[in-house]
Amino acid sequence: MDLDIRNPRNQPELGQGHDTPPTERQPHSCHIPVPRNRKPSGHADKEVMAATVLTSLSTSPMVLQPSSAPTEPAARGWKEVLSASYSSSTSGNWSWDNSDQSVPSTPSPPLSNENSKNFLLSSNSDDISEDIHESTHFMFDDPIPRKRKNSMKVMFKCLWKNCEKVLSTSSGIQRHIRTVHLGRNSDSDYSDGEEDFYYSEIEVNMDSLTEGLSSLTPTSPTTVAPPPVFPSPLFDVPHSAHINVNGSQSHAPTLLSQSAPSTLCHIRTDHAYQGPVNPVRTVTTVERRLPAPSTHAAVTKTHALVTPATKATPGTRKPRGDAKKCRKVYGMEKKDMWCTACRWKKACQRFTD
DNA sequence: CCTGCCGGGCC
DNA sequence: GGCCCGGCAGG
Numbered sequence: 001m002d003l004d005i006r007n008p009r010n011q012p013e014l015g016q017g018h019d020t021p022p023t024e025r026q027p028h029s030c031h032i033p034v035p036r037n038r039k040p041s042g043h044a045d046k047e048v049m050a051a052t053v054l055t056s057l058s059t060s061p062m063v064l065q066p067s068s069a070p071t072e073p074a075a076r077g078w079k080e081v082l083s084a085s086y087s088s089s090t091s092g093n094w095s096w097d098n099s100d101q102s103v104p105s106t107p108s109p110p111l112s113n114e115n116s117k118n119f120l121l122s123s124n125s126d127d128i129s130e131d132i133h134e135s136t137h138f139m140f141d142d143p144i145p146r147k148r149k150n151s152m153k154v155m156f157k158c159l160w161k162n163c164e165k166v167l168s169t170s171s172g173i174q175r176h177i178r179t180v181h182l183g184r185n186s187d188s189d190y191s192d193g194e195e196d197f198y199y200s201e202i203e204v205n206m207d208s209l210t211e212g213l214s215s216l217t218p219t220s221p222t223t224v225a226p227p228p229v230f231p232s233p234l235f236d237v238p239h240s241a242h243i244n245v246n247g248s249q250s251h252a253p254t255l256l257s258q259s260a261p262s263t264l265c266h267i268r269t270d271h272a273y274q275g276p277v278n279p280v281r282t283v284t285t286v287e288r289r290l291p292a293p294s295t296h297a298a299v300t301k302t303h304a305l306v307t308p309a310t311k312a313t314p315g316t317r318k319p320r321g322d323a324k325k326c327r328k329v330y331g332m333e334k335k336d337m338w339c340t341a342c343r344w345k346k347a348c349q350r351f352t353d
Numbered sequence: 354c355c356t357g358c359c360g361g362g363c364c
Numbered sequence: 365g366g367c368c369c370g371g372c373a374g375g
């Protein structure tokens with residue numbers, strides 16, 4: 001959990017660096033644990049940069065004094081706003097936007113890296129503050145962390161298909177999703193975090209709003225990305241993953257058989273199928289999702305995984321499946337990532353046919 | 354030849 | 365049971 005940002009080579013072997021400019025957001029709106037080294041960190045350069053920024057932050061009280069922060073140029077538009085928002089959503093529960101409520105009004109003593117990180121991470125001290133440590137890669141998406149701006153306010157946008165609800169609190173949007181979309185009792189405290197999945201944070205520039213920037217309306221093409229793709233019940237994603245307004249869905253169909261896109265979002269769906277075979281492997285909490293409210297093209301042949309294993313009749317060899325097995329997916333050099341059966345030259349238990 | 358994995362052996 | 369591997373079959 002203690003990701004040493006000064007040691008950016010804390011890179012998972014499956015991690016795919018991405019050189020995408022921060023304003024060109026790529027769809028990696030989820031963070032998925034990677035085996036053994038589950039720090040899906042970003043590009044090393046960005047990490048170094050982020051570390052540098054953190055270091056400077058730790059010694060500079062400026063950032064803690066929003067009143068003294070120079071006003072951002074008006075050119076800062078939704079693109080950048082959303083970029084920041086993107087980072088927050090990518091991180092799961094973090095946001096640069098401190099709004100006005102949680103900004104310390106007095107300078108704090110110099111912060112260590114850890115403290116400064118905590119400070120930043122705690123900015124959005126809503127009820128979605130879990131799992132923050134795993135999400136520290138957020139800042140690597142944004143090479144230059146921006147000073148907080150008073151005019152920025154975090155909003156929460158419902159990503160349910162055809163629902164453009166935007167609320168100011170995560171609890172509110174969760175309640176909305178829970179009651180309106182998930183059909184749960186609003187009185188119930190029960191929440192498996194599923195609601196988290198169906199909304200994303202967006203940052204709202206209140207200044208722009210007052211200037212009549214009606215483009216904030218969720219239907220605005222400048223703020224709204226293509227409809228997010230929700231996971232199907234067969235496509236489990238860690239529950240803290242957030243679909244971002246900017247996230248497109250192109251990453252989803254890659255699954256395992258293709259090289260991961262240039263994102264951190266290497267889809268490790270094998271967790272769900274792993275079962276007790278390989279207890280060493282990181283196990284992602286498998287959650288059952290409601291039927292996807294929108295189309296989901298990602299689930300392809302892995303559907304077969306839920307079907308009963310075809311028992312080969314004795315004497316007849318089981319027809320060779322066309323699914324890529326561990327050997328092909330991971331290669332010989334990553335044999336330790338194979339499922340046990342594959343390592344034993346048995347029928348693959350992860351990528352069954 | 355590569356790959357998946359059965360069958361069987363060893364511990 | 366875990367683990368390994370020869371060898372076969374399919375592509």
